[in-house]
Amino acid sequence: MKNLTRITFNPNIMGGKPCIRGLRVTVGTIVGLMASGYSFDEILKMYPYLEAEDLREALSYAAWRAEEIEVPFESI
Numbered sequence: 703m704k705n706l707t708r709i710t711f712n713p714n715i716m717g718g719k720p721c722i723r724g725l726r727v728t729v730g731t732i733v734g735l736m737a738s739g740y741s742f743d744e745i746l747k748m749y750p751y752l753e754a755e756d757l758r759e760a761l762s763y764a765a766w767r768a769e770e771i772e773v774p775f776e777s778i
Contacts, residue, residue, distance in 0.1 A: 708759040720763060722756045732760040 710724045720729040727749060735745050742757050 706759050706763055708756050709763045722752060722760060725751065727752065729760045729763050732757055733764045736761070 708723050709720050709729060710722075711718055711720055712724060715721055715724060716726055716728050721727060722729070722732065732745065735748075736757075740748075742754055745757060746752055746754065
């Protein structure tokens with residue numbers, strides 16, 4: 703996974719959920735809006751402080767997390 707510079711984690715912001723540049727906008731919010739049919743332009747109008755690259759990175763992060771596999775550790 704390439705280094706994503708726009709996705710931040712802070713336990714004091716949105717409970718530590720992945721956010722866009724430390725703002726109170728979560729990756730989940732952005733992905734949910736896109737899944738609901740909103741375009742990049744519509745989302746950028748709703749959140750004028752975001753940039754198109756923020757949205758692309760949110761999608762990249764979400765895709766990476768969807769492919770991440772957590773293997774349970776079995777103790778002997």
